[in-house]
Amino acid sequence: MDLFEHQARQLFEEHGILVPRAEVARTAKEARACAERLGGRVVIKAQVKTGGRGKAGGVKLAADPAAAEITARQILGMDIKGHTTRAVMVAQPVAIDAEFYVSYVLDRAAGCFLAIASAEGGMDIEAVAASRPEAVARIPIAPEGGVTRATALDIAAAAGLPAETADTLVRLWHVLIREDALLVEVNPLVRTTQGEILALDGKVTLDDNARFRQERWGTDQEAHEQELEAAAAAKGLNYVKLDGEVGVIGNGAGLVMSTLDVVAGCGARPANFLDIGGGASAEVMADGLTVILSDPSVRSVFVNVFGGITACDAVADGIVSALKSVTLTKPLVVRLDGNNAARGRAILDGRAHPLVQQATTMDGAARRAADLANAR
CATH class of the missing domain: 3.30.1490.20 (ATP-grasp fold, A domain)
Structure with a gap:
């Protein structure tokens, strides 16, 4: 299981490694x-x-x-x-004097751990390894011996790293062993202009066989979020799961991004980014609502559409048709504006649904969706 950088950074701090x-x-x-x-x-x-x-x-x-x-x-x-x-x-940005590359990885073929280090860290380390392999040191580490300070000094000397990196090399080894990791990588490990050794980035891969000791990293919620995004992608939807309670559907990435900010400004958090683009057919609306309503954190849904190429009456027809196939379990607030907006609103009014409300402005609709979410 791979960790996010901020999670790797947390492990580094717990083991005494300096980070910004x-x-x-x-x-x-x-x-x-x-x-x-x-x-x-x-x-x-x-x-x-x-x-x-x-x-x-x-x-x-x-x-x-x-x-x-x-x-x-x-x-x-x-x-x-x-x-x-x-x-x-x-x-916080860091004033860098020099950049290095350091990693420990399990070498299954050799039956040992491998320290990989270079005095030329940074974004182009892959190019360095490919064009000048001699610039990247590879040092086998016996599991029973591990990385002591003497071993760390040997690694630093082999890779051309300054001796003051040795303590950090020992602590990175502790992360590998004590946290059940298969890979610990820092690129770049830097020396600042003040002479400090800092891990500016971090990658950690944990052993899935030790998952029972790693519950703080992998959660059912994260797995569910990934399932939602996968389901949306399978339907061709541009969907991103967020940590909130107001589901958002809009047509156009710019409009959706603005909608997220307006919802947040009304005292609620958007639960997702969902851009249906120029099409708002019954099928697209049904797919979008299905994905959003599958998120247990959603308490209300805000559909924000500006009619352009796709007119608002066509969007309204799509919503009405979608509600025939989707069981609406959360309140739905709709704001239609632009081409044929009045006709679209009339269509929704004529097919009244107890959980569907309308608002004529984006601010008003966002405020209503936020109030509904906060009231549940």
């Missing part, structure tokens, strides 16, 4: 608040279980809290190698 100050945010507004607490200028890092975040645009510097909010909004929901970003880590 950081907090986790799941909304853009939370990222702004984090930046304010951390001094203003921060790094926003996508929390996904894959590498290559920097090159994909998932790691960016923000000059102040306002920029942190904008940057987090850009990164949240981003797809990075098939992984959807549901949270970001907001971290």
Whole structure:
């Protein structure tokens, strides 16, 4: 089981490894608040279980809290190698003097652990390993001996790392052994301009055979969220699970993102991002409602549509038809605006459903959806 970076960072701190100050945010507004607490200028890092975040645009510097909010909004929901970003880590920037690469991994073929280290850490470590393998040291570690300070100094010397990294190398070994890990990787491990050795990033893979000792990392809730996203993807829906109680459906990514912020501004948390795009057929609406209503955390649903290419009366017909195949168990608030909005509202009024309400403005609809969610 792979851990998120912020989880790996927590393990590092527990074992005495220095890391930059950081907090986790799941909304853009939370990222702004984090930046304010951390001094203003921060790094926003996508929390996904894959590498290559920097090159994909998932790691960016923000000059102040306002920029942190904008940057987090850009990164949240981003797809990075098939992984959807549901949270970001907001971290204090570090003045770097040098970057290194360090990892411990179980080498099953050799029947031992392997320390892999290089004095040339950073985003291009894969290229370094491929073009100049001599720049990456590989040192077998006998399980019975482990990594003592003397062993750590040998690893540092073989890889060209400064001797002051030795204590961190020992502590990283403790993470591997004491936390049932198969892989512990830091890229980059840095020396700051003040001479401190910090883990700027972290990747930890835990042994599934020891899952009974790792309940704090893998939860049923996380598995359910992944199932929801997989079900939505199978239906061709652009869906991202969030930690909230107001289900959101909109047409257009920009409109949906604005809807999430308005819901949050009304005192509730959005439960998801769901963009149905230009089409709002009965099938699309039914699929969207099915996925959202499958989320037990949802207490109300907000459908926010601006009619353009797809007119609002067609959207209303889609909602009415969808409710014939979907059992509505939560209150549904609909806001229609734009092309044929009045006709769309009339269609919904004519097919009255006890759990369906309408509002003419986005703010009013969001406030009603938030009130309904908070009242349940």
